[in-house]
Amino acid sequence: MGHKLKIVTIGGGSxxxxxxxxxxxxxxxxxxxxxxxxxxxxxxQEKLDIIHALCERMVAKAGVPMRIYKTLDRRAALQGADFVTTQLRVGQLKAREKDERIPLSHGYLGQETNGAGGLFKGLRTIPVIIDIIKDVQEICSNAWIINFTNPAGMVTEAIYRHTNFKRFIGVCNIPIGMKMFIGDVLRLTPQDELNIDLFGLNHLVFVRDVRVNGKSRFDELLEGVATGTLSANSVKNITDLPFNEGLIRSLRLIPCSYLLYYFKPKEMLAIEMGEYYKGGTRAQVVQKIEQQLFKLYKDPNLDVKPKELELRGGAYYSDAACEVINAIYNNKNTEHYVNIPHNGHIDNIPPEWCIEITCTLGQDGAQPTSRITHFDEQVLGLIHTIKSFEIAASHAAISGDFNDVQLALNLNPLIHSDNDAELLARKMLLAHEKWLPNFTNTIRDLKTSKGK
Structure with a gap:
């Protein structure tokens, strides 16, 4: 690929x-x-300056000839880029706080990638990612975009459904977190080869098999998760509750921790409502962690990634992204778990759907190579429901139409009333007005009707 390797990270102040x-x-x-x-x-800008200075110290310590640049000019940065990573949060953590607090104030789950909060994060994010793609197509059309901006599944669906850009891969930390958890539980060594068969949608994946050096060890893992002696929760931002033993045994699948929102919606809502009434949400916790992190980052003597970063729910996202870039750049043809259109690899869902699945990555991108070619019937209904929500949400993000937002909310299984869907749509559109330029006319009409 030549000597120079240029990577652009959008959301570099993260x-x-x-x-x-x-x-x-x-x-x-x-x-x-x-x-x-x-x-x-x-x-x-302030965070970008702090991060840039820390990164320069890290490079100096490593003693490698890498140059770190910072800029607010995206188009200038993209000149000659080989890879672009997107890790942005439109509206920053204050917007996330609204995504959590507004639904909770009406008795609904408040979460940044699920339910009403997940929808509005998608509505803010998708148009921005599409704008980035337009710049990439014009300035560095051969670059790959590696996205780990949430909601990653919805964003990937929108890109492949509403643009003609094909060099886009969605990455999530959940599968890599599950893989690390499995490796620890099975007490594997670096010499052991671990392969995981997982399938589903982003934040809605199930593990069907685990092989160590070619031999399945799934049954012992399933037994541990079923009896509650092992926790399948690999992320910091979700309360760790055990799945019901009968559910795990009947599914014969290991669900990722986000599936607690669908298998235990009553319990998860009760926990979040308790935090809400005490005056706290996950967004507020994260803001405190961020303040502590940036205080550390400012230290002119700090020249490594601090351990405290792992308190953030997205730890290992970046590691997953590095591995994906490495596999493409060096044509490694290695196993990864990413979000892409499966193009008919799965025989019982539409071929154009973007899913999260085991793939082989090389210079031509990601190809589904999972041994799974058929989604388990017992979870197919839930997968269809959430995919219908993602498709409706990606359409709403582009149309800017109030009824499209309502439709997406009504399709989501965490919203239980069409009247509440309308109420949440109104309140959240008005609350996020600054970050929803596609909805300018809709929000103007909402304000007018509110005044009558």
Missing amino acids: SYTPELLEGFLRRYHELPVTELWLVDVEEG
């Missing part, structure tokens, strides 16, 4: 960026990044 850089530095012998450009928006 607290996750030091982990991303650590991943590049660890792999420098095979992934020789010569330029890393950190791009952010005006509101993120």
Whole structure:
């Protein structure tokens, strides 16, 4: 691919960026990044400055010839880019707080990738990612976009459904977190080869088989999860509740932790409502963690990624992204778990759907190579329901139409009333007005009707 390797990170002021850089530095012998450009928006300038300075110290300590740049000019940064990573949060953590608090104030789950909160994060994010794609197509059309902006499944669906850009891969930390959990539980060594058969949608994946050195060890893992001696929860931002033993035994699948929202909606809502009434939401917890992190990042003597970063729910996102870039750049043809259109690999869902599945990654991108070619019937209904929601949500993000927002909310199984769907649509559109330019006319009409 030539000597120069340029990577552009959009959302470069993110607290996750030091982990991303650590991943590049660890792999420098095979992934020789010569330029890393950190791009952010005006509101993120202060964080960008702090992150840039820390990254420069990390590179100096590593002693590698990598240059770190910072800019608010995305188009300038994209010139000659080989890879673009997207890790942005439109409206920053204050918008996430609204995604959580507004639904909870009406007795609904408040979560950044599920339910009403997940929808509105998607509505804010999808148009911005599409704008980035337009720039990439014009400025560096051969670049790959590796996206780990949530809701990753909905974003990936929108890109493949509403643009003609094909060099786009959605990455999530849930599968890599599950893989690390499985490796720890089975007490594997670095010499052991671990293969996982997982399938589903982003934040809605199930593990069907686990093989160590070619031999299945799924039954012992399933037994541990069923009896509650093992926790399948691999993320910090979800309350750790055990799945019902009968459910796990009847499914014969290991669900990711986000499936608690669908198998235990009553319990999860009760926990979140309790936190809400005490005056706290996950967004507020994260803001406190961020404040602590950036205080650490400012220390001129800090030249490594601090351990405290793992308190953030998205730990290992960046590691997953580095591995994906490495596999493409070096044509490794190695196993990864990503979000892409399956193009008929699964025989009982529409071929154009974007799903999260085991793939082989090389210079031509991701190809589904999972041994799974058929989704289990007992979870197919839930997968269809959430995919219908993602499709409706991606359409609403582009149309800017109030009825399209209502439809998406009504299709989501965490919303239990069409009247409440309308109420949440109104309140959240007005609350997020600044970050929803596609909805300018809709919001103007809402304000007019409110005044009557």
